[in-house]
Amino acid sequence: MTINDELWDAIVFAERGLVLKIVQAAVDNDEDLVELLNNTMIPALREVGDQFSAGEVFVPEMLASAKAMQAAIDIVGPLLAKTGHKPIAKVCIGSVRGDLHDIGKNLVAIMLRGSGFEVDDLGVNCRVDDFEAAVQRGAEVVCLSALLSTTRDAMRPVADHFRDRDEVKVVVGGAVITQEFADVIGADGFGFDASDAIRAVRECLGLAGTPA
Ligand code: B12
Structure with missing residues (x-):
């Protein structure tokens, strides 16, 4: 499992600008975006939840990380959702x-x-x-x-x-x-x-x- 440490830290520390820069670079380099989501982005946000449980961060920090994550998903999402087929249902x-x-x-x-x-x-x-x-x-x-x-x-x-x-x-x-x-x-x-x-x-x- 490959973890992008820089992106992990950027999400955990809610550095939105850096998150966007790294994710855009991943898109430009044709990296595997599903892997990036599953192995780095989602676990990083889970880590923020664990820190919240442990009383190390509070709702504002959790929200800031979530906003950074959502901004990244706004870039990645349309690329994952591309489908030319007639809807199945x-x-x-x-x-x-x-x-x-x-x-x-x-x-x-x-x-x-x-x-x-x-x-x-x-x-x-x-x-x-x-x-x-x-x-x-x-x-x-x-x-x-x-x-x-x-x-x-x-x-x-x-x-x-x-x-x-x-x-x-x-x-x-x-x-x-x-x-x-x-x-x-x-x-x-x-x-x-x-x-x-x-x-x-x-x-x-x-x-x-x-x-x-
Ligand atoms: C970000 C976050 C927030 C943000 C949410 C921002 C947003 N726009 O979503 C904010 C700061 C607003 C927030 C608020 C609160 N939160 Co919160 N939050 C989180 C955190 C850190 C991440 C959640 C997340 O987005 N994960 C990433 C996504 C991708 O994962 P996911 O949601 O699990 O979804 C995946 C699967 O579950 C599944 N899935 C999801 N939905 C569906 C639906 C279907 C049909 C299917 C098939 C699959 C599926 O697929 C998804 C993709 O893989 C979690 C920690 C955690 N471990 O989950 C706490 C957490 C969920 N929050 C928690 C708490 C306590 C709260 C608050 C009550 C805090 C407070 N005191 O105010 C409030 C409640 C607000 C409310 N009424 O909803 C607790 C819940 C504990 C519990 N068991 O009840 C957690 C677990 C943190 C913790 N460890 O204590 N939170």
Whole structure:
């Protein structure tokens, strides 16, 4: 696993300008952007979370690192999302009620778009009605994201709402979500990270095993 130490430090210390410079150089040099995301950027932000847990940094520092990360994703995202194909299906995604974390949700949306799905991104703090409205607009899969132990229970009413609707699938994910939790609330799928989200969405649409 290759870790870009300079980019790691730039995210941890929230040096936005430096983050942008390094990521733009990676794009210009045709580096593997998925590897950069998975091996450096995401773990660096996780490190900030660990420092927050340990009381070494506080919300403002966590927010500054998140902004630096989001700025980098704004460069990388459109490149990952390029697809010339006709959409496979329409899905919607949102962070559940009470949850304002959106970096992981945004990444999942980018990767789904890059894998040929049309994505209706509902943003953060989404309620059952927001997901229902997206289904009315044509979403076949409802993707829910939660990062807090206190907000993951907000997935339950959404799963309950769509339980008897065979034509709508519910896929859940986020740092506090496990397969076990997904089973307990009766979700149709669980994805561990952005690539696994694609697998989960394809599987619940019966597309497993076919090429993306
Ligand atoms: C950045 C950050 C923030 C930023 C968010 C900015 C933003 N725009 O998102 C800010 C500063 C606003 C913030 C606020 C808070 N945060 Co915060 N935050 C983080 C941090 C450091 C990184 C999260 C992140 O973006 N990770 C990178 C992304 C790429 O990873 P990800 O979100 O996990 O997503 C991946 C997978 O989970 C999955 N995935 C995500 N969604 C979905 C959806 C589907 C359908 C699927 C299939 C997969 C999937 O794929 C993604 C890509 O690989 C985490 C630490 C951590 N270890 O997660 C804490 C963390 C989540 N925060 C935490 C806390 C406590 C808070 C606050 C309550 C702090 C406070 N006292 O105010 C508030 C809550 C605000 C709210 N109401 O939501 C705790 C949660 C603890 C818990 N178990 O509940 C953490 C774990 C930090 C810690 N170690 O204590 N936070």
